Amino acid sequence: MLYKNPYNNYFDYVVQRDMDKCIRCKDCVTQCSYDANFYDEERDLIYSLDSNCVGCMRCSTFCPTDCIRIVRNPDTFRINANWKDNNVKDLYKQAGTGGIIITGMGNDKPYKNYWEHMVIDACQVTNPSIDPLREPMELRTFLGRKPDRLEVNKDGDITTKLAPQLVLETPIMFSAMSYGSINYNVCESVARAAKELGIYWNTGEGGLPDTLYEYGKHTIVQCASGRFGVSPEYLNAGAAIEIKIGQGAKPGIGGHLPGEKVLEGISRTRMIPVGTDAISPAPHHDIYSIEDLRQLIYALKEATRYEKPVSVKIAAVHNVAAIASGIARAGADIIAVDGFRGGTGAAPKSIRDNVGIPTEVAIASVDQRLREEGIRHQVSLVAAGGFRNSSDIVKAIALGADAVYIATSALMAVGCTLCQQCHRGRCAWGITTNDPELSKRVNPEIGAERLVNLIRAWSNEIKEMLGLMGINSIESLKGNRDRLRGVGLSEIELQTLDIKQAGM
Amino acid sequence: MTEKINEDGMKIVYPREQWCIACNLCEVACMTEHSRTKDPLRAYLIEKPRPVSRTKVEYLPPVAVSVMCRHCAEAECVEACKNGTLTRDEKTGKIELDRDKCLGCWMCIMACPYGVITQVRKEEKAVANKCDLCPDREIPACVAVCPNRALVFEDRG
Amino acid sequence: MKIDSQGMHYKVLNQKINEAVIQGITDIELFNVNGQRYIGDGLRKEVRINVHGVPGNDLGSFMNGPVITVNNNAQDAVGNTMNGGKIIIKGMAGDVCGYGMRGGKLFILKDAGYRVGIHMKGYKTLNPIIVIGGNAGDFLAEYMAGGVIILLRMFGRNDHNNIIGDYLGTGMHGGTVYIRDGIDKKKLGKGVGVSEPSAEDNMLIEDIIKEYAADMGLDAGKILNEKFEKLTALSTRPYSKLYTY
Amino acid sequence: MGIKPSTPYGKDFGGCGLVGIIDRSGGSLSGSMVVSSLCSMKERGNGLGSGYAVYGAYPDFKDSFGLHIMYNDISAREPVEEFLKTRLRIKHSEPVPVKKLHSMNTPPEFWRYFADPPEDLDVQDEDANDDLIVGVVMEINERIDNAYVVSSGKNLGVFKGVGHPDEIAEFFRMQDYKGYLLLGHTRFPTNTPGWWGGAHPFTILDWSIVHNGEISSYGTNKRYVEMFGYKCTLLTDTEVVAYLLDLLVRKKGLTLSAAASVLAPPFWKNIQDMEPPKKDYYTALRMCYGNASLNGPFAILMGFDNGILGLNDRIKLRPLIVGRKGDIVAIASEESAIREVIKEPEDVWAPKAGEPFIVKLKEDVTQVRST
């Protein structure tokens, strides 16, 4: 406190401790990874250094006597509609450091959330709803390239050889989070859950730890510009390969795993020396045009002898529909579109908060465009970026997605409280840290169980919602915008989403 | 050290240091469970004598581990005990400590290779204190409270 | 085994190569190659592929084992994300060669294009090596994290001699570049340090050059007569101070 | 098929393969040459656009402006021809001969018109003549539905449409044309299929351009040329490059290489290191024409009446390679495309980033197009 630069000393949270209830168990001290809680042996007191508190709630949730409350710092700047608190604090911070402000997780600014302006239709009288408890309810989803038509010989047998597919038991996958950005235990949690659920997890760009190869059949391996850990073995280890072009939290810029996070296991998996920066800049240096993307897609297909579907992941941006069309035509089997609320890693704040577009509109326009071009049925479309619950997913599929990627909600299932400190590598919940002490906080047994619970619950809710729409198979929801209505949207918004106004 | 035999097989608490996060909740729960009031606030702040945890969280960052009685098949504490305060219940396999009998000679503390016997005040004097696997609970308190499954209640016989 | 590649689509050609490799054939000679891509892509056997003609892009990408000899020029992205093996180009090569390369050798007789050796990585026993007999375009060794690049500047087109790359080693945080016959310091990217090669460096250079010269039919002694300069990263964390939170 | 997309997607972009072949001695190269060269790079396109430019295609009308006009709907022909009559003297008109292919459902119709400026215009005032043609092109493109001017130069024919390079070549009977300079382009658009106007080359007067890459500065460039009367109507970023060149060279009077330095200017870092006259020159160019500089990855081939210019973006993010044998020079995205037409090149090399590569007809070669 004493030696801090006063200009940098505006903090967000205060740790309040009811000393009548504090039993000095020091749990809060050991659990805080940001040095906010201390034990003073001489006075037998626990006290807090509020300026270090990030509001992650680790201490308050662990306190066995519930004596801790994390509250917003009541300190306030003079009210100014233009200069909001965060503008002011960021400015001071940068004036002090000259650095680019880094933050974690997706866009948290109050942009309009279209999920909350769409409602789902239900059957009443004229067509029956279905009871999902009794009746079969199918969520199985195939991702991969589908032929335009099936060739049939004169005996009526189908002669078309189908392209390789990913088979999902529920249309939800765990989105790319690299080993390194999240630690091994989180990777293992996600991998185990994917296996148990019959879905897929995505390695992100950090390679696949050799001990997780056993989950290969449920793994999508990613190939990003840094090419970390990309070897022929890696490419063949997964069920599909994803080329990462962009990600929702930071469209157009790359990833950067700071050297201090590159510890032994990460070093081995990424195949870079311990302690060096793992830089994966925005462009693949072999992709500067769509035909270069095609070149890489086919290089990967050749490397895996056309046995794996290739996905291309892009951030949702203005021109996403045209880009998606190009990707489809470049030979990708799956297109993943990551909206600006997505992103589990670190991102420069200026980019996270101002670049990209919401998934909702991106999916609507991509689906629409691919249909206009008559190629939507040939490729799969995966929506990503900030899915919070099953109804968001139902709406995304109704807008045209085949499946969704979740990452933020997956991390939340293993404990994340959205404190947005991912970039610091000190995650108190043991997620976005490789510190061996903190990483232990995610026990993959528990992590996997919680993820399985979450996806099962969502899947059941999706079934319920399908049932009330009178649908017993997820493919009848795909692109079924007739089942959506807009509430509180302007005409151009309705038009962009291509849905009707509620009541119409 | 005693040769390890556990002929009947029995459930005891094993630490899994890989997952121990040094949160100390096992100690808190143990103390609370073995308090008069079974309330952590009272156990820590009011009760006299203050209960003493029977498990010990060792913490040497980045590693932590909670160590408690192994209920050895041939327990060295039992072999060292002067007057039979410590005995092995042949039916349950538990190492029982009879507090009323305890002399407070600390032969058990000396002998226990795990260092898990502590001292607790009983009226005027101190007596030995050790894990009793929480007879009032189905699962020992420390295991039940552990947020990260760093303690498991298993039979590894 | 000989394959006449005249007019053959790459998919067909590569399938023939793969089948041959699966059958255990270790020497494959390709004739009339002109622009077929992905030759050797993902191959993991120690076979020899001799290419007559100009192979297409992504020659030897993701490859781990084979030795590919091209008796002519090669196009872009040779040895893309290559893991092991060796590619010998007895002519010039295009842009983005050795991208993300983390093992094996890429020997180019003449010039290489832009963005060569970007993201090269070395890891433990894996130590990728690129030798370029001519010059290289801009961004050589950008983001280099490991491995060795040797630029000999011998066979560059005189009228384009100036093509020695700008922004050399930008963002470099590992690995070593050796440049024969000096370098204009203005062309160095940020964070690159220049030093004299040590005795150990010279031994490494000598070993590599001897192999290179043998493959190319050159006189190693002549190559080694000139002085080399050594470029290394000043930091393994070139951008550590860029951010705040 | 064959209609201009009705949805307002804004500009399109795409990746491509390109090739240019010139005979410096002015000899006649067969149209088939450029076709076979381009076909070797089929992988770079996706069948949604290919095109060719043939300089020296119309020796019989070499002094007249040759307008290739594409009719998405033939009903547009009447208003176009009515309009042309009001501005120009049409010497000859005919449908562009095509071979109908099964793979093409309803291709647009193509007509060509050879025309001269009205008599009252001073034939010596080349600029005025050119302005007149530019105006005509812009007006047709903007005002008359379903009609687009595909080319408007002298002795120049441009043939383009939706299809693979071999299909378009077959459709337009490329083997029937000869020229001293040939351009070819295969396209990988991300636009709606079936927009014939979106294929390369894009032309204005004698400028014809093929492009690989994406112009990230399109918005800036477009609004800049629009100040000078150009209309970007073809839903592609490439179009603007043709207009920029026309603007810079013909209207602003820059040399071709100076114009190239505007499109791909040296970095300030490099300008900083230059000696004063040169330094001032480049500083001035960047300061004055910054709005005309192109950003983003690109490789451009631009044909003009007596030569060809190749240009890369200033960090060379798109490939461009040159091969030469005698007077024949070929420039393409891939070396294999060069070797398809020059079997044993004497020399093969890659031009530098941002530095224009210009090949002109030999000095002593009679200007194929008289002025």
Next chain:
Amino acid sequence: MKYVIIGNSYAAVFAVESLRKTDKSGEITIISKEPYHVYARAAIHEYMDGTIGDAQMYYRDKDFYEKHRVTTIFGRTVTGVEPEKNRVVLDNKQKIDFDKLMISSGGVPIVPPIEDFKGVGTFTFTTWDDAKVLKDWVKKQKMPQAVVIGGGLIGLQCAEGLKHMGVDVTVVELADYVLVKALDSITAQRVQQWLTHNGLKVITGNTVVSINRAKGRITGVKLKNGEKVKCNTVVLSIGVRPNTSLVEGSGIKVNRGIMVDNSMQTNVEGIFSGGDVAEAEDFLRKKGEVMPIIPVATMQGKIAGFNMAGEKRTYPGGLLQNAFQFFGKSVVSIGNVISIDHNDGFEEIIKDEGDVYKKAVLQDGKLVGVLSMNYIARIGIYNSIIRSRMDVTGIKDKLLSDKFGFLDLPKEFRDEMLTKPG
């Protein structure tokens, strides 16, 4: 199968328990000269001063022998062992046959050549009866004054017990300080100071040569240096020696005690021994040693029992260790804490802070002894370290830290200890 066990203390109980674990049907007979059910011999001083009562004195439940189906012959002394006839002879000439015999006859007090050490007012202090008699005697004295001869553990415990009973106690020790066999000089002297502080008189470097009486009643003792100490009670406690008299002439080999191998068998097959009477291998010194301490006795009894019943078990060697306290201060010693020969690979690490004194003794990098005063938490961990013979050179600095624990030890050792059944 007939098992006979001579003695009824720690070793005997453990022998019974392990016999019964292995052999559910064999006949077991226990012979003890004392009339009591098995009791805590080591707690007699606490019994004497009233700290504990009868209930806490019994080592096992009353029905222990019944439950283990043991025939008890109490109040009888074994006078002879006849190996060739597989029988023992009792003081009443009764002969008891055995197939397997366990001799755990304990120790007998050493009686030095002190003039007039007999009769009223003189006591030894090894059995419950000793404690009872002494207690009754002291209670009858108006002004009880006692001289305890011997500053060993038992003597001092007796002295403390007497002190608690209000007796004016003087301890006379021949050596330069008390507890000379158990402690190093520093701790011994501190204990001595503490005893003095608590009102005991301690005379060292001296001994009692004679007892002065008047009218049959003791009036004092005369020390070697001529000094006289007034008292009416003399307790002799200079130690015990193995009670081996019963095997004299039997052919069972005796050195200081009955010699046994690492199955606790004597040189005579079928005859085993354990406890204070036995001389078995010392874990550290690897030679025969009589170790009259509980953990050794119980372990020997256990091993003997198993082997008698046919289950092969090996005695790992005895490790000297003791825990005791005087007037509330605890001392624990484990292993070899004295007689350090610094030239023989020995090294001492000492932590002397305030009230707490800790010492570790290393030999060739291995821990061989730990001594701790006033801090005993988790001290048993050292026991396992000594037993493991691990090299502790690398953790020397941490060894005596209060936070020392498993995490300072190698992971393999820790896993072996903590992840397997105890």
